[in-house]
Amino acid sequence: MSDNQVTTESNDRLSKAFSGIVPDKYKDSDAFLNIVQWNIEWFGARKSTTKDKRRVALVTDILEAFNADLFVFQEVAGPSEDGRYKGVFDAIADELTGIRGAGDxxxxYTQAGGEQRVAMMWDRDFIRAKTAVKDLFPVGTHRTEDGKDAFANRTPLHGHFEAKVGxxxxxxxxxxxxxxKAMAEGASRRxxxxxxxxxxxxxxxxxxxxDILVVGDWNAPPTADEWExxxxxxGVNFEAINDPxxxxxxxxxxSTNKYVSKIDLAALSLSSETPPPEHVAKTVRWRPIEEALARSANLKDAEVRSILAEIKDNISDHLPTITQFYFDKK
Incomplete structure (x- = not known):
């Protein structure tokens, strides 16, 4: 990604870190909305206490660096119904707000999904929820012809927000x-x-x-037949905004056809005639990945594989994606 400097608001850490993503015509704008989507593999599921503590620390550092207005997560452990334990992001939200001063x-979380829930985390300094953020549908509302839950008991999470612009x-x-739903057998449910x-x-x-933005782990590339x-x-933008x-x-x-893939996708409907933003669900490639690819130009190169494996093992098997809305001053 480009290291060119970008003139932005002081709180716009994401655009400073990933300046190559910011469209040229918006580089001097103070009106923007940053949305980061990320599947963090089994986050908070307590598979390894030592590893989980390190992952939580790493993820918290990454989220502080992003400093996005809205985060949308998948595969996260939520709070128990009886209140015996909190969701994994409760303490992270508290730390980002009260200790690190990254926002408010x-x-x-969704009610459904067990320890693989969908969650949203937003900065109330810049966004407010206009209605309750909750499951879009109850579990089991929509089923395939053979009776399976279309959303695999992981209900979508819906929020209606108002963002400050300038x-x-x-x-x-x-x-x-x-x-x-994942894998080939999940195609009918997808x-x-x-x-x-x-x-x-x-x-x-x-x-x-x-406007409506649907983001997440769709578990199939944008060219898949099931997205017809x-x-x-x-009125729905899909093919043009997801780069296969x-x-x-x-x-x-x-190391063949399933080596890496683009399955973290977006669908966008606009309530006005405004064209879609230039960057929707743009994958964030950590700098070590970019540097290794620049040296090898081959995803299957041993150095690249080693870096990807380290990221997968220590953080997640998914890379985050960014959607940015920049607004022209009137």
Whole structure:
């Protein structure tokens, strides 16, 4: 990524760190919205106490560096119903807010999903929830023809937000976080999920005057046949905003067609005639990956594989993605 300097607001740490992503025409803008989506593999599931403590520390450092307005997570452990333990992001939100001064973060989780829940964490200095952030559908609402839950008991999480834009502007938007069924046998459930999401987006864009961004781990590349209901839905941007040549998932156990893939995707509906932003669900490649690729130009090079394996083992098997909305001053 580019190391060119970008003129931004003092709180816009993400654009400073990843300046190559910021469109040229918005480099001097103080009106922006940063959304980071990330599947953090079994985060908080307590598979290894020592490793989990280190991962929590690493992830907290990364989130502070991003300093995004809104985070959308998958595969995270949420709070227990009886209150005996908190969700994994509760302490992180508290640390980012009270100790590190990175913002005023609050986190909400889906009710469903066990220790693989969807969660949203946002900075209330710049975003407020207009309605309750909650499961978009109850578990089991939508099923395939053979009776399986379309969303694999991991319900989408929905939020309707208002963001501050510059000194006095406001921007309403809806976000849905998803974690769809994995593997080839999950194709029928992913297709049913796509049908449900396409129908919901078409209805919601008519009923609510707010853009819709659906982001998450879709568990299939953007070229997959099961996304046809999304691709064919009028007013939904999908194919043009998901780059199939990119990668966000580190498989690594197979050095052929399943080595890496782009399965962290986005669908976008706009309530106005404004064109979609230039960067939607853009994968963040850590600097060591970029430097190794620059030297080898081959994903299967031993050095690149070693770096990817280290990231997978110590942080997650998914790379985060960024969606940025920049607004022209009026």
């Amino acid at each position: 973060y609050v986190v909400y 000194a006095a502007g406001r921007f309403d938007f809806q976000t849905v976080g998803v974690h769809l 297709r049913k999920s796509a049908e449900v999401l396409a129908d919901w987006m078409a209805q919601s864009i008519r009923e609510v005057d707010a 209901p999304i691709k064919s839905q009028e 040549s990119d990668f966000s998932y580190l498989w690594l156990e197979n």
